[in-house]
Amino acid sequence: MTAPLIKLNHIERSYPLGKQQFTYVLRDINLEIEEGDFVSVMGPSGAGKSTLLHLLGMHDFGWTGEFFLDETPVHRLKPKERTTLRNEQVGFVFQNYNLLDDLTVYENLDIPLSYRRYSKSERTALVADTLDRFSIVGKKDLYPRQLSGGQQQLVSIARAVIAKPKLILADEPTGNLHSGQAEEIMQLFKKLNTEGTTIIQVTHSETNAAHGNRVIQLRDGWIIK
Amino acid sequence: METLLQDIRFGGRMLLKNKGFTLVAIATLALGIGASTAIFSVVDAVLLRPLPYANPERIVSFDAINPSAGITDGNLSAPDFFDWQKRCDALEHSALFVSGGAILAPEKSEPVRVPRAVVTSDFFPALGVQPVLGRTFRAEEAKAGAEPVALLGNNLWRRFFNSDPSVIGQRTSVSGRMVTVLGVMPAGFAYPNGDTEVWTSLQVNPAKEARDNRSFEAIGRLKPGASLTQAQTQLSAINAQLAQQFHETNKGWDVHLYRLQDRLVREVRPSLLALLGAVFFLLLIACANVANLLLARAAARRREIALRAALGASRARVWRQLLTESLLLALVGGGLGLLLSIWLADLLAGLGLTDLPQLASGLDQRAVLISLALSLFTGLLFGAAPAWQASRLDLNKTLNEGGRSGGDGVSSRRSRDLLLVAEVALSLVLLLGAALLIKSFQHLRDVRPGFNSAGVLTMSVSLPYAKYPEDAQRTQFFSQLVDRVRTVPGVQAAAAVLSLPLNGSNYSVGRAFVPEGRPQTAEAEGNANYFVATPGYFQTVQIPLLAGRDISPNDNAKSPMVIVINQTMAKRYFGSPAQSLGKHLTVWRDEKFAREIVGVVGDTKDTTLDAPIEPQMFVPYAQNATWGAMSLAVRAAIEPTALTAAVREQVLALDKGEPVYRVQTMEEVLHKSTATRRAAMLLLSAFAGAALLLAGVGIYGVMAYSVSQRTREIGIRMALGAQTGDVLRLIVRQGMLVAGAGAAVGLLASLFLSRAIGTLLYDVRAGDPATYAEILFLLIAVAFTACYWPARRAAKLNPVVALSEQ
């Protein structure tokens, strides 16, 4: 039996709330996620879903506990090593797409590559491939504001997978989209998942969650299911 | 009016609200306006304000020139002058004068030496100055043998005559002669020396004066309607005739006519103009900085402005609101700048940029007007860019953007970048100018003056001819004086000399000479600086003896006539120092006999450190004692100024009516000879330093603002894999691109502008590549530091926080 892709032991995250006072956002999180899972994290607003995602995405280091990613003990890594690990393993999708306004679609796709070790020609080839795979070749020279919300999220997902991460973290990826567009995005995730990418998404929608194979319920920082 | 008050009140409130912004902006403006006001008021006083005489634009000054002998500002001969006066009808008044000193011995006080001018009667009409009491000279008082008369300076009259009007007609002792006081001049009048206090009548007989005795100065007044060129043309024509008629004495000689004001400021003008340019650049940089601050703030205020427009404010109203704010800012900055300039003006006066008396006046109402004008000018200048941008806002878009702060327009970003480019370019030009001046000054300081100034005290003594009519008397006086001074404890050596190196005696004498074997004609003559000295002079100031012997006590009026020359003269006319010994030369026209060269000494800088070495010849004082005014040089074993009183006592012990004057150490002489350069260098360096600081602050401000605007973008990039180094590079590259563009523009501009300070440079080329490289490096280093801090802040952003920001 292979080890899980993600293993969290007794993870806690708190924010200072004044002198000597803390508010706990994540409490005693114990969780294993297998490679190839399609997980939906659900729960009311303020439950700690985004916090959990940022933790998994190694944007946030203010937690305690143990976090293994692909058997690497993240809790023992130096910041620099964590970023390197993140760059190898993780792609991010945001609710509000977070495309860079002043860059074209093509340039937005190129950003993750520019921060990894790719040669110029590899980058060109990868961007061309990705444009093709997501059928957005015709939009490569457009700016984000010239695209619809669904198209922007499509580009944002393309950008998340372009560096071939094992794991995609998506924080309410369809939160700003109407149901038709949302369905397309879910189909896309499904396809990526069947191709082998592990996906963890935050969603409020049962329909979206139905595309995955597992649901985690968060309440006030506790996993309740 | 109502709305204007409203604008002002609102503007004031906005400024108070952003205290940090307001403080930085006001400090920047105060620096720019303060420095500009101080320098501009100097320029105004020295270059722009007309001389305080009637129709000053018609007053002219004469310089003798002899291009083939390299003489550009020589003195004039009396017969030539009287020929010009007679034959040039473009001049209505012209006067000959000599400046020097006079010993006054008023009753009940010690004799004092005051600066004096000896002038012909047209001197005062030429300047257009009237006495406050009595009258000026009449033509017959200039005739040889006329009753001696004098005019008193206002200050002198107050000091020594208690402002007593009955002084008119009284007789008083001036340099040993009793003269009748004819009048008192108005306060502030001190031409020609800036501190002249007594004017006596010059009595010359043109028929008896030699044409080659060029020892006079002259001024004139153009006739109404006559131009300077007209007068110049006429004079040159007369000179051409004189050169034919008096071939021996006048060949090659002409006269250069200047407006008096131009002539007075000739030396300081290049420095002043360079400083004016520098300070203007500094002001522009300050404006660019404040404009950048305002642009950033205007971006943050887009919603407020859009709201105003939506509520019905016209473009003109928006303009006015924003300009009111920037003018308010400028006026407060200008007010502080004015205070700063008062302090700076004091500093300037003490720096010795120029010893022209105009400077002493300090700041006046004109300076207040200047700083007010500068404030308004800058307020409009830096207020215009943000106002222009705000008035072009797209209302709909701005209001619909909601609270988003990321929407900083491309055009306002471009304006900020352009302003930065300009700022960096201007700083580079200033820095280069300063660096070139600093290098020049360093090179100048390394110039060997040819003597050892350390430990030498100097002072002057002037024996009046009335009291010491015979050469033998003067010879004896100085010989005894030197002997007495040598006995003073602490004195190692002492001697007297006609004029000290580096203009330490305030004048120098040039003489023509003919080496042996050449015909005594104008073609064969050479020119050399001429000195008479007592034995021991070379030892005292430590000018090395290269060949032969020093002037000795045995060289006297009855012994063979001898002369000592410097190395340059030996090489130029006799081959080498050794070859010169035993050769003869005639100090032509002044002496009818030849002198044997008995010694050769090292070269010394005679006028300034940057002037080339000229031939020099030294004659024993005992063999030419016609000179009454001599300088004493005393080498001290102790601190030289400690000897002042003891040396002065020795002079008074010989003749208690002889005041000593121009008491200074040789170090002071050396220092004074570079004072203008030093002052210009220090000021330009200070301005360049301020410019560098402002440019650094400007880059920092723009980059910090840019980072705050790009927070979300940086967060995204981090989420997508950007590491600390990537973010650092992103921000630093953005800043350095702008700085690099600025540096490129600055370099180009410098290639042209550095020529403007060409005359201020010494031993360094205006395009010196090493200097360019150093300054470029300095500027890039500062720009990098200014970019680095905001970049580090960006790199330390927490992506979680950055992403949630919007």
Ligand SMILES: Nc1ncnc2c1ncn2[C@@H]1O[C@H](COP(=O)(O)OP(=O)(O)O)[C@@H](O)[C@H]1O
């Ligand atoms: N930087 C922070 N400082 C303090 N409290 C925070 C911070 N970030 C998030 N929180 C709190 O943590 C809780 C969980 O937030 P979040 O993970 O964003 O919830 P969700 O995404 O489930 O809506 C919330 O109560 C929120 O107020």
Ligand SMILES: [Mg+2]
């Ligand atoms: Mg959330």
